[in-house]
Each structure stands twice: as C-alpha cells, then as structure tokens.
Amino acid sequence: MDILRKITQWVSNHRIVSIVIVxxxxxxxxxxxxxxxxxxxxxxxxxxxxxxxxxxxxxxTVTATRSYAVRPGIIATIGxxxxxxxxxxxxxxxxxxxxxxxYKSPFDGVVNxxxxxxxxxxxxxxxxxxxxDLSDRYIVVSIEQQGALRVRPGQKAKLSxxxxxxxxxxxxxxxxxxxxxxxxARIDIxxxxxxxxxxxxxxxxxxxxxVKDALIMPVSAYENGFVWVKRGHMIxxxxxxxxxxxDGTMAEIKSGEVSPGDSLMIRTxxxx
Numbered sequence: 435m436d437i438l439r440k441i442t443q444w445v446s447n448h449r450i451v452s453i454v455i456v457x458x459x460x461x462x463x464x465x466x467x468x469x470x471x472x473x474x475x476x477x478x479x480x481x482x483x484x485x486x487x488x489x490x491x492x493x494x495t496v497t498a499t500r501s502y503a504v505r506p507g508i509i510a511t512i513g514x515x516x517x518x519x520x521x522x523x524x525x526x527x528x529x530x531x532x533x534x535x536x537y538k539s540p541f542d543g544v545v546n547x548x549x550x551x552x553x554x555x556x557x558x559x560x561x562x563x564x565x566x567d568l569s570d571r572y573i574v575v576s577i578e579q580q581g582a583l584r585v586r587p588g589q590k591a592k593l594s595x596x597x598x599x600x601x602x603x604x605x606x607x608x609x610x611x612x613x614x615x616x617x618x619a620r621i622d623i624x625x626x627x628x629x630x631x632x633x634x635x636x637x638x639x640x641x642x643x644x645v646k647d648a649l650i651m652p653v654s655a656y657e658n659g660f661v662w663v664k665r666g667h668m669i670x671x672x673x674x675x676x677x678x679x680x681d682g683t684m685a686e687i688k689s690g691e692v693s694p695g696d697s698l699m700i701r702t703x704x705x706x
Contacts, residue, residue: 481696494573507558577617595636659674
C-alpha cells in the first residue's frame with residue numbers, strides 16, 4: 435500500500451511526464467499489434483505473370499447424335515435375331531425379323547439395347563432393339579442459371595474424364611437452352627476417342643474469357659480491396675488492388691502497386 439501511495443503521489447506531482455509515458459506505452463502497444471497483424475500468416479510465393487481463365491463449370495453427359503430404335507406399331511413376335519448386344523453393324527445389315535418384317539440398320543453403329551429373345555412378344559411402342567452411331571457424339575452440360583446467362587454459342591470448352599485425367603479435349607458451344615427448369619448447353623467435339631461411350635460424364639469448363647500475361651495472385655491474400663505486400667526484408671505494406679478474372683483460388687491483379695516478384699501475406703488473423 436505504501437508503494438502504491440508513493441506511485442500515486444509521483445504521478446500527481448508529474449502529470450505531464452505521466453501523460454507522455456502513457457501515450458508512449460499506448461503507441462508502443464499499437465505498433466506491436468500492427469506489426470503482429472502485418473506478419474501473422476503465411477507468405478505466398480513470389481508473384482508471376484501467366485494466363486488466367488474465367489470459366490463456367492458443369493458436368494456434361496456424352497450423347498450420340500444418331501440412334502435407331504426398332505419399335506413395332508402392334509404387338510409382334512420376334513422371329514429371328516441377326517445380332518447381339520455390343521455387335522458392330524454396317525448400314526444395310528440385317529438386325530431382326532419381327533413377324534414378317536426384316537429390319538436393317540440405317541447407318542454404321544453398335545447394337546446397345548436388345549432385351550428380347552427369339553419367340554418373345556413385343557408390346558406396342560417398346561423398343562425391341564437399338565442401334566447407336568458412336569462415331570458422332572456431343573456433350574450436354576448442365577449449368578447454373580448465372581452461368582447460363584454468360585454462355586454463348588461459339589465459346590470454347592475444355593473437357594476431362596475421371597478415368598483419363600491426363601488427357602483434355604477441346605469443344606465448342608453449339609447452343610444454350612432450357613428444359614424442365616434445367617439450363618443446358620450443347621458442346622460439339624470431334625476428337626473423342628472410341629472408348630468414350632454415350633452416358634459417360636465429363637467435367638466441363640466453358641471459357642468465358644482468357645487473359646494472357648496477367649499478374650496473378652492467390653485469392654486468399656485479398657482483404658476487402660487490399661493486399662499486404664512484402665518486398666525483401668521490408669515489413670508488409672497494405673496496398674489497394676483491383677481484381678479482374680478470378681479462376682478458383684487465383685485472381686488477376688488489374689491495378690495496384692504490386693509487381694512480379696513481390697510476395698503477399700496470407701494472414702491467419704484479419705483485423706478491421
């Protein structure tokens with residue numbers, strides 16, 4: 435208590451000095467806090483220039499352009515089958531005899547549906563056999579409404595399949611349309627290998643815009659219009675930037691005092 439009384443008396447007798455000491459302490463605490471805020475986090479690799487893509491993403495389904503189904507108009511009986519499921523056929527090859535009619539393939543393709551046997555009856559409108567042309571395929575991709583508003587015919591698309599991730603394929607948007615509250619785009623592609631079959635799915639990226647030679651930064655370093663730039667051994671400095679194209683975890687820096695070779699702080703604690 436005696437020590438506290440002496441301190442109180444000293445402060446009372448040295449008010450100006452006391453105010454200065456308190457101010458210095460407050461400024462020191464603020465500086466330490468600011469330094470801690472600036473340096474707390476991860477440092478990004480040096481920024482580089484490169485290409486960045488603005489794209490609309492979706493899951494696409496491989497679809498055959500031509501498919502031929504044998505559908506008798508009345509209840510009929512299969513008399514003969516000349517093919518099996520999985521058989522390749524040429525235009526004009528016999529497929530089946532149903533009652534007195536013999537059906538032939540109208541084009542080269544593969545028999546991919548044949549659920550009946552010789553002697554069984556086929557009911558009206560049920561397909562007895564289906565032939566699909568696997569040489570002419572396209573992709574139907576489902577996209578969100580906001581994405582559909584940005585997609586236009588003629589835009590390029592990139593495709594990849596789960597089982598062959600090492601290979602990407604190029605396509606072009608043919609059309610955009612809606613069906614039953616779904617928004618769809620048709621992607622034409624000419625380079626699909628024969629092992630890619632109808633109904634297989636692909637990851638699709640429809641290219642809206644591609645910026646070349648852009649300065650690219652991690653999106654995680656962006657804080658409400660600012661980034662923290664670190665050059666050499668300097669303390670990170672808060673710098674205003676404007677972003678352009680954003681592609682997943684990376685973004686284009688359109689303007690701001692940031693240069694190739696600078697690193698950015700990706701702060702683990704963001705303060706207002």
